[in-house]
Amino acid sequence: MSATAGRATAQPDQEGRRGGFSSRRVFILAAIGSAVGLGNIWRFPYVAYENGGGAFVVPYLVALLTAGIPFLLLDYAIGHRNRGSAPLSFARLRRGAEGLGWWQVGICFVIAIYYAAVIAWALRYTFFSLDEAWGADPEGFFFGEFLQAGDVEVTADVVPGVLVPLALVWLAVLAIMVLGVQRGIGATSVIFIPVLVLAFAALVVQALFLPGAADGLDALFTPDWSALTSAPVWAAAFGQIFFSLSIGFGIMITYASYVGRREDMVGSGLVVGFSNSGFELLAGIGVFAALGFMAQAGGVAVGEVASGGIGLAFIAFPTIISEAPAGALIGVLFFASLVIAGITSLVSVIEVVISAVRDKLDTSRRAATVAVVVPAALLSLALFSTTSGIYVLDVVDHFVNQYGILVVALVSMLVVAWALRALTGLGEHLNVHGRPRVGTGWRVLTSVVAPVGLALVLVFALRDDLRAPYEDYPSWLLLVFGWLLAAVLPLVGFLLARLPWRAGTHLDGPPPGSDPAAPLDVTATADPTPRDRPGSGHDEGGLR
Ligand code: PHE
Numbered sequence: 209m210s211a212t213a214g215r216a217t218a219q220p221d222q223e224g225r226r227g228g229f230s231s232r233r234v235f236i237l238a239a240i241g242s243a244v245g246l247g248n249i250w251r252f253p254y255v256a257y258e259n260g261g262g263a264f265v266v267p268y269l270v271a272l273l274t275a276g277i278p279f280l281l282l283d284y285a286i287g288h289r290n291r292g293s294a295p296l297s298f299a300r301l302r303r304g305a306e307g308l309g310w311w312q313v314g315i316c317f318v319i320a321i322y323y324a325a326v327i328a329w330a331l332r333y334t335f336f337s338l339d340e341a342w343g344a345d346p347e348g349f350f351f352g353e354f355l356q357a358g359d360v361e362v363t364a365d366v367v368p369g370v371l372v373p374l375a376l377v378w379l380a381v382l383a384i385m386v387l388g389v390q391r392g393i394g395a396t397s398v399i400f401i402p403v404l405v406l407a408f409a410a411l412v413v414q415a416l417f418l419p420g421a422a423d424g425l426d427a428l429f430t431p432d433w434s435a436l437t438s439a440p441v442w443a444a445a446f447g448q449i450f451f452s453l454s455i456g457f458g459i460m461i462t463y464a465s466y467v468g469r470r471e472d473m474v475g476s477g478l479v480v481g482f483s484n485s486g487f488e489l490l491a492g493i494g495v496f497a498a499l500g501f502m503a504q505a506g507g508v509a510v511g512e513v514a515s516g517g518i519g520l521a522f523i524a525f526p527t528i529i530s531e532a533p534a535g536a537l538i539g540v541l542f543f544a545s546l547v548i549a550g551i552t553s554l555v556s557v558i559e560v561v562i563s564a565v566r567d568k569l570d571t572s573r574r575a576a577t578v579a580v581v582v583p584a585a586l587l588s589l590a591l592f593s594t595t596s597g598i599y600v601l602d603v604v605d606h607f608v609n610q611y612g613i614l615v616v617a618l619v620s621m622l623v624v625a626w627a628l629r630a631l632t633g634l635g636e637h638l639n640v641h642g643r644p645r646v647g648t649g650w651r652v653l654t655s656v657v658a659p660v661g662l663a664l665v666l667v668f669a670l671r672d673d674l675r676a677p678y679e680d681y682p683s684w685l686l687l688v689f690g691w692l693l694a695a696v697l698p699l700v701g702f703l704l705a706r707l708p709w710r711a712g713t714h715l716d717g718p719p720p721g722s723d724p725a726a727p728l729d730v731t732a733t734a735d736p737t738p739r740d741r742p743g744s745g746h747d748e749g750g751l752r
Pocket of ligand 1: 244246247451452556
């Protein structure tokens with residue numbers, strides 16, 4: 209930690225100020241909060257199991273070290289140096305690149321509206337766990353009584369059992385976001401990340417004592433070395449790393465813009481990257497120990513009960529909770545962990561949108577929060593608290609992940625590295641206070657290895673989607689909420705970039721005073737940045 213870290217003081221978000229995290233520690237917790245999400249708990253275990261089990265460690269670690277962490281550092285450098293939301297940071301790299309930032313903002317907006325719905329389900333299931341409300345048929349209960357899912361069509365039939373928790377999730381998000389970067393996002397992470405780790409660790413311990421747990425771990429960890437020669441396995445590893453670290457779609461640019469100028473961003477990136485992977489490993493152990501129990505109780509092989517995503521959380525886990533000793537406790541720990549992990553990720557995507565609106569329109573935090581959260585909540589409620597919510601959610605999730613996040617990440621990485629040739633400057637920025645130093649190796653990884661990894665993931669995703677319609681959904685659904693949605697986002701992004709910035713917004717390069725090597729004058733809280741009037745889009749009073 210840099211020498212000034214301890215002296216940085218929390219600055220309340222004031223009208224017209226961008227705000228910032230009070231210390232590197234808070235930033236790291238918020239970044240871990242964003243990274244550790246549903247992807248860690250319900251995606252990683254199954255991806256690892258399906259792609260070589262114990263042998264998956266190899267491609268996974270290679271992807272983490274050669275693409276994940278280098279790309280994370282690139283995001284950090286863009287935001288930390290340019291001190292702006294994604295559109296402002298890209299605009300400061302090169303005016304014409306602003307649209308990339310808005311494209312990322314659009315993706316974040318879409319993710320937020322459906323991610324909230326999954327959190328709402330988990331919230332409801334935390335309480336269902338207490339009396340095993342799903343009875344003897346968790347699957348029938350989930351789709352039938354709970355979601356009331358009908359035919360695959362878009363309806364306006366509201367399901368109150370989803371509407372109420374979803375409204376509560378959005379109210380919580382509104383409250384957190386109005387409080388601002390430090391008192392809202394920062395404080396939420398400082399409180400809830402330790403709670404999440406403790407709750408999840410308790411769950412893992414409990415799962416490990418269930419009969420059959422060892423079989424589950426065997427199934428997860430037994431290496432299938434032949435997987436190492438399979439390209440789809442490598443693509444799965446890169447895909448998991450990119451999704452899991454929340455990189456390439458604006459989140460880390462935004463959060464890094466709120467970090468004091470003299471902080472070590474490289475060390476922070478290593479802490480965040482390894483913590484996130486540590487949590488994935490923990491989740492893998494907990495989930496497969498529980499699945500091992502489920503398999504033994506049902507007298508079947510682990511492979512027959514292994515699953516990921518919605519099926520794991522809302523069908524397999526309820527079954528486990530019903531059968532296991534002290535199942536209610538397992539249920540509460542599991543679903544509460546999903547809710548916490550989800551909320552800290554949800555606020556990070558919403559912040560991408562709010563900070564962009566604030567930077568561009570020069571509005572107060574409160575106005576921008578209301579302008580973003582209210583429409584997002586209404587759309588979310590309209591689309592996902594109806595009897596057709598699950599289908600739309602599944603399709604949007606699949607396509608926005610594959611052709612939203614991955615494509616924007618690939619394009620922005622290539623633009624920054626090859627069109628703007630910005631890597632050298634960004635690397636120098638990281639090195640002023642960062643350790644270990646980044647150099648040619650990092651530039652090669654971010655300009656060549658990471659894009660190749662991403663392209664690989666995309667090719668395999670495209671191949672699968674063109675071969676057969678995703679999950680056999682009707683083509684109109686895939687077209688509207690899948691392909692069209694993914695294609696419209698970059699267009700909207702580049703249109704938004706045409707809107708003018710408020711007069712006086714500094715756009716040519718990093719804002720004055722953002723050089724972290726500038727002498728530290730007067731006191732630790734003085735801001736050397738010439739500050740024009742509040743809300744100019746400059747780094748005003750965040751932290752240093
Ligand atoms: N890293 C997150 C996860 O694992 C990905 C994500 C972040 C998704 C923010 C949505 C919003 O779930």
